[in-house]
Amino acid sequence: xxxxxxxxxxxxxxxxxxxxxxxxxxxxxxxxxxxxxxxxxxxxxxxxxxxxxxxxxxxxxxxxxxxxxxxxxxxxxxxxxxxxxxxxxxxxxxxxxxxxxxxxxxxxxxxxxxxxxxxxxxxxxxxxxxxxxxxxxxxxxxxxxxxxxxxxxxxxxxxxxxxxxxxxxxxxxxxxxxxxxxxxxxxxxxxxxxxxxxxxxxxxxxxxxxxxxxxxxxxxxxxxxxxxxxxxxxxxxxxxxxxxxxxxxxxxxxxxxxxxxxxxxxxxxxxxxxxxxxxxxxxxxxxxxxxxxxxxxxxxxxxxxxxxxxxxxxxxxxxxxxxxxxxxxxxxxxxxxxxxxxxxxxxxxxxxxxxxxxxxxxxxxxxxxxxxxxxxxxxxxxxxxxxxxxxxxxxxxxxxxxxxxxxxxxxxxxxxxxxxxxxxxxxxxxxxxxxxxx
Amino acid sequence: xxxxxxxxxxxxxxxxxxxxxxxxxxxxxxxxxxxxxxxxxxxxxxxxxxxxxxxxxxxxxxxxxxxxxxxxxxxxxxxxxxxxxxxxxxxxxxxxxxxxxxxxxxxxxxxxxxxxxxxxxxxxxxxxxxxxxxxxxxxxxxxxxxxxxxxxxxxxxxxxxxxxxxxxxxxxxxxxxxxxxxxxxxxxxxxxxxxxxxxxxxxxxxxxxxxxxxxxxxxxxxxxxxxxxxxxxxxxxxxxxxxxxxxxxxxxxxxxxxxxxxxxxxxxxxxxxxxxxxxxxxxxxxxxxxxxxxxxxxxxxxxxxxxxxxxxxxxxxxxxxxxxxxxxxxxxxxxxxxxxxxxxxxxxxxxxxxxxxxxxxxxxxxxxxxxxxxxxxxxxxxxxxxxxxxxxxxxxxxxxxxxxxxxxxxxxxxxxxxxxxxxxxxxxxxxxxxxxxx
Numbered sequence: 001x002x003x004x005x006x007x008x009x010x011x012x013x014x015x016x017x018x019x020x021x022x023x024x025x026x027x028x029x030x031x032x033x034x035x036x037x038x039x040x041x042x043x044x045x046x047x048x049x050x051x052x053x054x055x056x057x058x059x060x061x062x063x064x065x066x067x068x069x070x071x072x073x074x075x076x077x078x079x080x081x082x083x084x085x086x087x088x089x090x091x092x093x094x095x096x097x098x099x100x101x102x103x104x105x106x107x108x109x110x111x112x113x114x115x116x117x118x119x120x121x122x123x124x125x126x127x128x129x130x131x132x133x134x135x136x137x138x139x140x141x142x143x144x145x146x147x148x149x150x151x152x153x154x155x156x157x158x159x160x161x162x163x164x165x166x167x168x169x170x171x172x173x174x175x176x177x178x179x180x181x182x183x184x185x186x187x188x189x190x191x192x193x194x195x196x197x198x199x200x201x202x203x204x205x206x207x208x209x210x211x212x213x214x215x216x217x218x219x220x221x222x223x224x225x226x227x228x229x230x231x232x233x234x235x236x237x238x239x240x241x242x243x244x245x246x247x248x249x250x251x252x253x254x255x256x257x258x259x260x261x262x263x264x265x266x267x268x269x270x271x272x273x274x275x276x277x278x279x280x281x282x283x284x285x286x287x288x289x290x291x292x293x294x295x296x297x298x299x300x301x302x303x304x305x306x307x308x309x310x311x312x313x314x315x316x317x318x319x320x321x322x323x324x325x326x327x328x329x330x331x332x333x334x335x336x337x338x339x340x341x342x343x344x345x346x347x348x349x350x351x352x353x354x355x356x357x358x359x360x361x362x363x364x365x366x367x368x369x370x371x372x373x374x375x376x377x378x379x380x381x382x383x384x385x386x387x388x389x390x391x392x393x394x395x396x397x398x399x400x401x402x403x404x405x406x407x408x409x410x411x412x413x414x415x416x417x418x419x420x421x422x423x424x425x426x427x428x429x430x431x432x433x434x435x436x437x438x
Numbered sequence: 439x440x441x442x443x444x445x446x447x448x449x450x451x452x453x454x455x456x457x458x459x460x461x462x463x464x465x466x467x468x469x470x471x472x473x474x475x476x477x478x479x480x481x482x483x484x485x486x487x488x489x490x491x492x493x494x495x496x497x498x499x500x501x502x503x504x505x506x507x508x509x510x511x512x513x514x515x516x517x518x519x520x521x522x523x524x525x526x527x528x529x530x531x532x533x534x535x536x537x538x539x540x541x542x543x544x545x546x547x548x549x550x551x552x553x554x555x556x557x558x559x560x561x562x563x564x565x566x567x568x569x570x571x572x573x574x575x576x577x578x579x580x581x582x583x584x585x586x587x588x589x590x591x592x593x594x595x596x597x598x599x600x601x602x603x604x605x606x607x608x609x610x611x612x613x614x615x616x617x618x619x620x621x622x623x624x625x626x627x628x629x630x631x632x633x634x635x636x637x638x639x640x641x642x643x644x645x646x647x648x649x650x651x652x653x654x655x656x657x658x659x660x661x662x663x664x665x666x667x668x669x670x671x672x673x674x675x676x677x678x679x680x681x682x683x684x685x686x687x688x689x690x691x692x693x694x695x696x697x698x699x700x701x702x703x704x705x706x707x708x709x710x711x712x713x714x715x716x717x718x719x720x721x722x723x724x725x726x727x728x729x730x731x732x733x734x735x736x737x738x739x740x741x742x743x744x745x746x747x748x749x750x751x752x753x754x755x756x757x758x759x760x761x762x763x764x765x766x767x768x769x770x771x772x773x774x775x776x777x778x779x780x781x782x783x784x785x786x787x788x789x790x791x792x793x794x795x796x797x798x799x800x801x802x803x804x805x806x807x808x809x810x811x812x813x814x815x816x817x818x819x820x821x822x823x824x825x826x827x828x829x830x831x832x833x834x835x836x837x838x839x840x841x842x843x844x845x846x847x848x849x850x851x852x853x854x855x856x857x858x859x860x861x862x863x864x865x866x867x868x869x870x871x872x873x874x875x876x
Contacts, residue, residue: 015678021528021545040487047494048532049478056485059497079719090459090528094486107459240453281517 001141001218001238002088005111008133012126014084014113019066021090022057027065031192034064037158041093043106059092064159064185064211067114068193075116075207077198082122083207084115102220103177103438110215116195116207120186123208127164127182130212134166134180137214142222143235143347144168145355146179147433149407154389157211161186167406167433170224171354174375176406176437177221180214225351226320232297233319235347236340243269243276243336244293245314248286248305261304265314265332272333274340276302294319299343300336320346361413368422368434372396372403377435379413381428383421392423392434406433439579439656439676440526443549446571450564452522452551457504459528460495465503469630472502475596479531481544497530502597502623502649505552506631513554513645515636520560521645522553540658541615541876548653554633554645558624561646565602565620568650572604572618575652580660581673581785582606583793584617585871587845592827595649599624605844605871608662609792612813614844614875615659618652663789664758670735671757673785674778681707681714681774682731683752686724686743699742703752703770710771712778714740732757737781738774758784799851806860806872810834810841815873817851819866821859830861830872844871 006016022045029035038061046056060066067085075083088111095104102108113130117123131148138146146166156163166179189195190206199205226233236242247262249255262278269276279289286303293301303315314332316325320343327335360376362368371378382388382405389405396403408430419428444454460483467473476499484494498504505523513521526549533542540546551568555561569586576582584604594601604617627633628644637643664671674680685700687693700716707714717727724741731739741753752770754763758781765773798809799817809816820826820843827843834841846868857866 018547021530042487043483044485045481045497046484047482049480059483077719077721079721092459109456281515283515283517 001137002111004141005133005137005214006088009086009113009130012084012129014086014115016087017085018087018089019060019063019070021060023060023063023066024057025055027069028058030065031159031189033188034159038062038093041095043092043094060089061091061093062211062213063087063089063091063112063114064189068189068195068209071114071116071207071209072193072195075195075197078118078200081118081197081207082115084113084126086111086113100220100438102216102223104217108215108217110213112213113211115210116190117209118197118199118205118207120184120208123184123210126210127184127212130210131164131166131180131182134182134212134214137218138166138168138179138221139348141235141237142218142225143237143344143351144179144221144225145348145352147407147409148411149409149433151181151407152384152389152405152432153386155405157181157183157185159188160184160211161188165407168221168225169355169358169377169435170221170438171358172224174358174436176377176433176435177217178406178437179218179221180212182212183210185209185211226347227297230291231295233347234297234299236299236344239297239299240275241277241293241296241298242274242340243300243302244289244298245276245278245302245304246286246289246293247278247280248303248308250306253306254309257309258304258306261309261314265302265304265329268332269336272337274333274336290317300339318343320350362422363419364422369396372435375436377406377433378403379409379431379433380422381415381419382408382430382432383424383426384408384429384432385424385426388421388424388426395423401436403434403436406435406437408432439575440549442579443571443575443652444526447524447551447568450522450567452524452553454525455523456525456527457501457508459498461498461501461504462495463493465507466496468503469597469627471626472597476500476531479533481530481532498527499529499531500649500651501525501527501529501550501552502627506627506633506647509552509554509645509647510631510633513633513635516556516638519556519635519645520553522551522564524549524551538658538876540654540661542655546653546655548651550651551649553648554628555647556635556637556643556645558622558646561622561648564648565622565650568648569602569604569618569620572620572650572652575656576604576606576617576659577786579673579675580656580663581675581782581789582617582660582663583786583790585845585847586849587847587871589619589845590822590827590843590870591824593843595619595621595623597626598622598649599626603845606659606663607793607796607815607873608659608876609796610662612796612874614815614871614873615655616844616875617656617659618650620650621648623647623649664785665735668729669733671785672735672737674737674782677735677737678713679715679731679734679736680712680778681738681740682727682736683714683716683740683742684724684727684731685716685718686741686746688744691744692747695747696742696744699747699752703740703742703767706770707774710775712771712774728755738777756781758788800860801857802860807834810873813874815844815871816841817847817869817871818860819853819857820846820868820870821862821864822846822867822870823862823864826859826862826864833861839874841872841874844873844875846870 043059044056138144146168151163160183163183165181168179169176187206195207245262247258249258266276266278301317313328360371361379393402421428481497482494530545576584584606589601598621601621603619606617607614625644633645683700685696704714704716739755751766798814800806831840859866
C-alpha cells in the first residue's frame with residue numbers, strides 16, 4: 001500500500017520530508033480549535049534521565065503545528081506555490097476509551113500530507129484526488145468497500161474548513177469506521193501561522209491549505225471485514241506470504257522427493273513474482289500447519305503428498321472459501337496467479353454484498369431507531385444542523401454508544417422536494433449516513 | 439539508501455516489522471549494563487492531557503528491551519531459528535552536549551535489525567554481512583570512505599558482546615565519527631529475557647543475538663565530508679534532484695523557445711530515469727538560481743540560453759569541480775549519465791585522498807600527542823587494556839575533547855614481535871585507530 005501511495009503522490013509532485021516528533025507548547029496551542037480538539041490526547045515528555053525538563057514538550061498528535069511555522073518561512077511569492085509535502089511517520093494520541101489494536105491505539109503509523117496553494121480551487125481539487133487514492137487503497141488493495149463523502153461540521157477536523165472521508169462498515173459489529181480523511185483546512189492555519197505570499201498581481205495574499213492522512217487503521221478495518229473464526233483472511237495483493245507450501249509426507253513415501261517438490265514449487269512461484277514460502281518444520285504435523293497458516297490468513301495453501309508427487313501436480317486450497325483444486329505442475333504459475341486474482345475479487349464482492357445488506361434507508365425517527373437497534377448503517381434525509389446532530393447523539397446514548405453522522409455521500413440519491421429531516425422534522429438538505437462507529 | 443538496504447536484507451531473509459515507540463520501565467531496566475548505558479538519555483512521558491500517568495513510560499532509545507520479551511514468546515524450538523527482524527523507525531536519546539543536526543540530535547531515524555540464532559557462528563557471520571552493507575552505503579552511495587573494524591571493550595554497545603563499526607573521518611574538523619555499528623549481543627539479553635529453545639539434540643539452549651543499525655547520521659557525515667563554502671555537495675546516487683535546468687533568457691532572445699527547450703530537456707532526462715527539474719521562476723535571476731542550487735548541492739546544472747538554443751546544445755556545470763561542458767542535445771542522456779557517474783567516482787576519490795592524508799601511524803606517546811594536536815586519525819600499536827584507554831582519555835582531556843579509540847581495523851598492518859603499546863609501554867596486541875570524535 002505504501003509503495004502504491006508513495007508512487008501516486010510523487011506523480012502529483014508531492015515530495016517526502018520529515019519533521020520532528022516533538023512539538024513545543026507554544027506552536028501546538030496556536031490554532032484554538034485545533035488544540036481544543038487534541039489537547040486531552042496529547043502525551044507530554046517532562047523528564048529526561050533523572051532531570052525534569054524546564055519546559056515540557058509534546059509528542060505530535062498530528063503535524064500541522066510542527067510544519068506550518070516553516071511553511072511561513074519558505075513561502076514568499078506565488079512561484080513558491082504550491083508547496084506539497086508528505087511524511088511517513090508515527091503519531092501519538094493518548095486514547096482512554098476502548099483501545100483496540102490497529103483501530104484505536106496510543107501510537108499509530110500514518111502518512112500525513114500537508115499542502116499549500118494560491119487558490120481554493122486547487123486545494124479543493126487535491127482534496128478529492130487524494131480521497132480517490134484512499135478509496136483505491138481500501139477497495140483495490142484491502143478489498144474493503146468504502147463510501148466517499150463529506151463529514152458534518154460537528155465531525156470535521158479540528159481547525160479545518162471541511163473534511164472528506166472514506167467510510168467503511170463492519171457488519172459483524174454493526175459499526176461504521178472512518179477509513180481515511182482528506183481535509184481542506186481553508187485559511188485558518190494560514191492566519192495563525194502567517195503563511196502569506198505575494199500573488200501574481202503583486203498583492204499580499206494568504207495560502208489555502210490541505211492536510212490528509214491514512215493510518216495503520218486500514219489494517220484493522222481489513223482484519224475485521226474479512227477475518228473469520230479460523231483467523232485472518234488476507235487479500236492476496238497485500239499478503240506478505242501469498243502461498244504457503246506444505247509437504248505432506250507419509251511414512252512409506254518418498255519424503256525427500258516431496259520436500260524437493262515443495263522447494264521447487266516455491267522457487268518457481270518466487271521467480272514469477274509470487275510471494276511463496278515453504279513450511280518444512282519437522283516438529284509439526286501437516287494438520288497443525290494447515291491451521292497455523294489459516295490463522296495467519298495466507299490466501300492459498302499448496303499441499304504436496306505422495307499422490308501429488310506421483311501425478312506431477314499440487315493440491316491447492318483457498319483460504320477465502322476452502323475450495324480445493326488440483327493443479328498440474330505444468331500450469332502452476334498461471335493457475336496460481338488466476339486464483340490469487342479471483343480471491344482478491346471475491347473478497348471484495350463478498351464484503352460489498354454484506355456491507356450493502358447492512359445499509360438501510362429511513363425517513364423518520366422510529367425507522368431510524370429501529371435500524372440502529374438492528375446495527376445498520378443508516379441513510380437518512382437530514383437538515384444538516386449541528387444542534388440536531390447533537391440531539392441525535394443525546395437521544396441515542398446508551399450502552400453501545402451513541403449514533404453519529406458518518407458522512408454525506410458524494411453520490412446523493414434524489415432528495416424529493418418537501419422531504420423532511422428524520423430527526424428534526426425541518427426541511428431536509430441532504431442524504432447523510434448515520435450509525436454507531438469505532 | 440533505504441531502497442538498497444531494504445532489498446539487501448530481504449535477500450538475507452530478514453523481515454520488516456514494527457514495535458511500539460513506548461517501553462515500560464520494567465523491561466527497559468532488565469539488562470543491567472544496557473540500562474546503565476542509556477538511562478541518562480531516556481525521555482519519559484509522565485502526562486497525557488492534564489492527567490499524570492500512574493506509571494511514567496519511556497520513549498525507546500533503541501528497541502532491544504521492547505522486542506526481546508516477544509522473542510522469548512516466539513522462539514520454542516531450533517526450527518523457529520533464525521529469527522531475523524528489522525524495523526525502520528525513530529528513536530529518542532536526550533543528548534545534552536553539543537546537539538548537531540543529523541549528527542547528534544534528540545530524535546533520529548534509523549533501521550534497527552534484531553536477530554537470534556542457534557549458534558554463535560551464524561551470528562558472527564551476519565554481523566560482518568551487515569557491516570559490509572553499511573560500508574557500501576557509505577562508499578557506494580554517499581561517496582564517503584570508511585574503515586571497518588572492531589570497537590574496544592570500553593566503546594562497545596552497552597550490554598553487548600562485541601561491536602563492529604564503520605568509522606569515517608571529517609578532515610575539516612579533524613574528528614572521526616562512528617558511521618554505523620553491527621553488534622553481536624552474545625547471550626546477555628537472552629539470559630535476561632529468557633530466550634531459550636530446544637536444540638536439534640532435544641536439549642535446552644540459549645540463542646545468540648545480534649543487533650545493528652544505521653541512522654540519519656549518515657546524511658550528516660556526507661554533508662561534512664563533501665560540503666564546501668557554497669553549501670551542500672550531493673553525490674548523484676543519493677541526490678533527490680540530480681540535474682537542475684535553468685533558463686537563461688536575454689531581453690531580445692526567444693524566451694519561449696528557451697523555456698520550451700528547458701522543459702524538453704527535463705522530460706528527456708526524466709524519461710531515461712535521471713532526476714531532473716527545471717527552475718522556471720520568473721522572480722529570480724539566473725545568477726541567483728545558480729547560487730541557490732549550488733547551495734542545495736545539486737550535482738549538475740544545465741543552463742540553456744539563446745546561443746545554446748541556436749546551437750541545439752546545453753551548457754552543463756558540475757557542482758563538484760565547477761567544470762563547464764557544452765553537450766549537443768543529441769547525446770544529452772548519454773553524456774549526463776557519464777558525468778553523474780564520474781562525479782560519484784570523483785567525490786569518493788577526492789574524499790579518500792583527503793582522509794588518507796589525515797591518517798598518521800605513530801609508535802610512541804610523544805608522536806601520538808603531536809598527531810592529535812594536528813587533528814589526525816592516528817593508527818597506533820595498543821595493548822588492548824581498558825584501563826589504558828581510560829588513561830589515554832584522561833591524559834588528552836582538554837578544550838577540544840579527549841581522544842578515544844575508534845576501532846581496531848580488520849585490515850591489520852603487520853605487528854612486529856616486541857612492538858610496544860604507544861600509551862602503556864606494555865606489549866602491543868593490535869593496531870588501533872585513535873582520535874577525537876563526534
